[in-house]
Amino acid sequence: MMELATILSQVSQYAGIAQKEDIVLLAPNLPALPEGWHPNGDDAAAIPQADGYSLLAMEGFLNAFVAQDPWFAGWCGVMVNISDIAAMGGHPRAVVNALWNHDLENARQIFDGMSAAAKTFGVPIIGGHTNLRANQPQLAVSILGHAKRLLSAFAARPGQLLVAAIDHRGAFRKPYLNWNAATDAPAERLRGDIALLPAIAERELAFAAKDISQAGLLGTALMLLESSGVGARIDLDALPKPATVNWSDWLCAFPSFGYLLTTDSARLPELLELFHHREISAAAIGEITANQQLWVAKALERQLFRDLRNTPLTGFSPHPRAPQHAMEH
Template sequence: MIGKVDPERLETVFSNTGAPDDDVVVGPAYGEDAAAIRVGEQLLVANTDPVSLAAERIGEIGIHVACNDVAASGGEPRWLTAAVFLPNDDLLEPVVSQLDTAAREAGVAIVGGHTEYAPDRDRPLVCLSCLGLADEYVPTGGADPGDVLVLTKGAGIEGTAILATDFREESGLPREITDRGAALFSELSVLPEARVLREYATAMHDPTEGGLVDGALELAVASGVVARIERDRVPVRGPTRELCAAMGVDPLKMFGSGALLAAIPQGEVDGALTELDERGIEAAAIGEVGAGEPALDLDGERIAEPVRDDLYGLWE
């Protein structure tokens, strides 16, 4: 069994949250990837995320995935703790070097964690917790009917970089294409666009496992709305299309870190897109939010249950 626990089983987690605390503004909830805790006049935004299957750039991926959840919740990432489990000593220097480099690029400090050898594993495991401060929390579950769905950069950016490195040989594609795909590792952070869109959005979410399809579904369910998306409006990079075609993967159903999904009131969309463009950030309106039984409507197909990330089949 690989992947997230299904929403029904997650209720077991959500019903066991320890002692009550009045300063917890946002706690565990489906689709909400970060908590919000009242600290003085500000909110402390915190999350935890593991990376366990991608091997070649696992430290870099881990930093960005953790920071993205805080940024997508309206926070400014500041501090990280990292738990690192390694199958052998050869990976120690590469993994911690990746963590250090990516954290410096994101402007966050690694303040603690845990490191140990786990020889029973065939791949490293990195689990990071990120904390940051926010004046206002932006939830996953804040979208309203009439909002427009905006996606930055494109679908499947993280998945593309993984395919181009972990599955370079299996793809059978020319090195020029896999190199372009691997270069997308440099675009995993959503901090720049989150700083723009948090001023406009009613809801934000970064699609990770399960890609845009799962991310949009989580936003819809958390908000109690229907997310309507047209596939043809979703930006997909050239290397993403070629690698996905070669490996039999749907770009909308694979790891999507690097893109930020936002629900924006219709009257604010032009301003948000203009500001993103002025900062050199690609973005597109890909759909709308409607009323109804919570689900994702993808080109008329109703999706109400989480999908399994297409990359999992490649690792099995």
């Protein structure tokens, strides 16, 4: 059995977390936002509107991934953007893309993957930018959405429970740790699963949320905690895991459907039941604390994973004028 120290050492060296650390180098250069706008650092920008929020997000992809698996890269271009909108409690409206390439067949496969995902999730592709005279394949995709009520990484407070909800009905798509539970799933099921998040927001069953990204579960937890200026204790024994997957891989996995949410004990049963009703694994895996440290436990072991006071991850921290859209605990 792998010791906790070994697991966390492997996870801390994962490239997905290192890539998030790049953000802290540039975050201080961002200009101030207009008064009353939602702060930078969430899964999507949230622009206040009379009927809620317009949501805007964007994802770029590793050039090697786009070159090696172009169809899946195109699919992910749509899917992960939809996930970002859902994590904010929103409904996706439309996507645009920016594609650079030098290989027409590779470019066609990217478009085929994007088209398949757009049809599956019912979200149209409405334009973009194309350049077939570039020196390598590159892809970025942006999305527009809308939320009546936000879920936000800035809304976690000490005493809340941390919940992980991940669709286990998949497998890794090698050579990366992308946990694919989507490409072979029925479109109706995928649309219903994504619709859970805005329903959770509108029914006020969760406070904060963030989709589990390339940084994996612990890296995503750090981003959520940093945004809210809090810490957490996570118990790995409470986290459901596919039996055939080892701990370090699972904690680094980028799931096609995976979210961290915070709630309280009164709302927890109804929140978990929503996921379980759709056969999505969900469990309370820890508690939010005030100390800005992420501690991880397994069996009788307990270890500090990161102290955000001394080692920021992205540089996005609580905004003094952030709108009070979130429920108070």
